[in-house]
Amino acid sequence: MATNMTSATDLPPLPSYSVVVAPDLLPWLPDFYLSIIAPTAAYWAISIFFHIIDVYDLFPQYRLHTPAEIAQRNKATRYEVFRDVIFQQIIQAVMSFVLGMTDPPQYTGMEEYDVAVWATRVRLAQRALPTLLGVLGVNAATVSKNMALSHPLLAGALAGGHYPFLTTELAGPDGIVVPAFATWELLVAKFIYYLLIPGFQLFAAVTVLDTWQYFLHRLMHQNKWLYATFHSRHHRLYVPYAYGALYNHPFEGFLLDTAGAGLAYKVACMTPRQGIFFWVMSSIKTVDDHCGYALPWDPLQHITSNNAAYHDIHHQSWGIKTNFAQPFFTFWDRLLGTMWHGDTSLKYERSRVKAQEFVDAETKKASAKAQ
Known part of the structure; x- marks a missing residue:
């Protein structure tokens, strides 16, 4: 465990x-x-x-x-x-x-963990987006703010993978709220x-x-x-x-x-x-x-x-x-x-x-x- x-x-x-x-x-x-x-x-x-x-x-x-x-x-x-x-x-x-x-021996039980590791890598890869867009002359921060209400997931990606609205509550008596993955990140991770x-x-x-x-x-x-x-x-x-x-x-x-x-x-x-x-x-x-x-x-x-x-x-x-x-x-x-x-x-x-x-x-x- x-x-x-x-x-x-x-x-x-x-x-x-x-x-x-x-x-x-x-x-x-x-x-x-x-x-x-x-x-x-x-x-x-x-x-x-x-x-x-x-x-x-x-x-x-x-x-x-x-x-x-x-x-x-x-x-x-x-x-x-x-x-x-x-x-x-x-x-x-x-x-x-x-x-x-x-x-x-071939084991099972780590699939969700491994998918989450790849989802984390997908999230970290988004950190490079603002810099890459900056090279092209695009202000990622400004675009992200303008799209925050209409397209929050795209705005989060443009902001470097920051999704403050995506949270989940951990199981247990304490009810700790932690960041969560976007659905598209998990889908990409599962595809990989x-x-x-x-x-x-x-x-x-x-x-x-x-x-x-x-x-x-x-x-x-x-x-x-x-x-x-x-x-x-x-x-x-x-x-x-x-x-x-x-x-x-x-x-x-x-x-x-x-x-x-x-x-x-x-x-x-x-x-x-x-x-x-x-x-x-x-x-x-x-x-x-x-x-x-x-x-x-x-x-x-x-x-x-x-x-x-x-x-x-x-x-x-x-x-x-x-x-x-x-x-x-x-x-x-x-x-x-x-x-x-x-x-x-x-x-x-x-x-x-x-x-x-x-x-x-x-x-x-x-x-x-x-x-």
């Missing part, structure tokens, strides 16, 4: 708070285990969705590749892909376990605390992960030994499909995906629950990038230009030295000149025709043998 009062008498006092361990998001599953299970569950939920679409050919008009291409061009069987993905997810689970063991700071943390994590993956991914293409030893396995899928997103050499999978996501989580100073959201989001995004469909109603295809169509180019023999960026944005490709430019329709059409001709020829051979 703690009570905090601001030292300046004209600032509202900070509320008391009492911290307790935050309850689990799901009452039947501790957050510790949720952080291990959730990314894998999300991966397979989205993968099964796309697999059903693929098997039943529900949206052929949005396919990036035909079924014939999947059968003819890929160099890894479905079983091999499934086996390696499961192994990769076991590695991810171990990493999540280690991170969970090192994370401190609940949206702006978590949004910045998410942006930082995404930036770290994109940077980590771009440069390691590009290095594995530039270094022949790294490519032949590790990364070439992922490129056995010339025609990517959803659950093949994590089809990698175990070492590459750990270094590129698992370690990168863990590093981003730590650098961004995320809470365990923010980490769960980030890892689930990253898993869904990488599945969507390998799904093999350009679905117009898929939001992840439109949030950024780094989508299934973008990454699919990288899986083609003619685009393998471009479009390294993943999983979220394309700014490294743009900045360093590794983005594919030009029309791809003829290249894709040649691949479709060649694959179909191969499948037709194999079908004829099988029919001839059967006869």
Whole structure:
């Protein structure tokens, strides 16, 4: 239990708070285990969705590749892909376990106090307004007096955050009257605390992960030994499909995906629950990038230009030295000149025709043998 009062008498006092361990998001599953299970569950939920679409050919008009291409061009069987993905997810689970063991417990109870701290900072920031307006030739004191009756809150802000009419009575027998925050100050403080700071943390994590993956991914293409030893396995899928997103050499999978996501989580100073959201989001995004469909109603295809169509180019023999960026944005490709430019329709059409001709020829051979 703690009570905090601001030292300046004209600032509202900070509320008391009492911290307790935050309850689990799901009452039947501790957050510790949720952080291990959730990314894998999300991966397979989205993968099964796309697999059903693929098997039943529900949206052929949005396919990036035909079924014939999947059968003819890929160099890894479905079983091999499934086996390696499961192994990769076991590695991810171990990493999540280690991170969970090192994370401190997540507490709750300080939210109102933290919001009040930000509201105090908003109030203190207003102290600079008279000076700033003075530089522009505006007499803030005079303007504030003229607006005191019609717009008291604006007048208080112009006066440097002085609101003598905003008071509240503290609970207790003494009935002490103290300064209070304006509603707008609390709204700004809540926006900063609940949206702006978590949004910045998410942006930082995404930036770290994109940077980590771009440069390691590009290095594995530039270094022949790294490519032949590790990364070439992922490129056995010339025609990517959803659950093949994590089809990698175990070492590459750990270094590129698992370690990168863990590093981003730590650098961004995320809470365990923010980490769960980030890892689930990253898993869904990488599945969507390998799904093999350009679905117009898929939001992840439109949030950024780094989508299934973008990454699919990288899986083609003619685009393998471009479009390294993943999983979220394309700014490294743009900045360093590794983005594919030009029309791809003829290249894709040649691949479709060649694959179909191969499948037709194999079908004829099988029919001839059967006869």
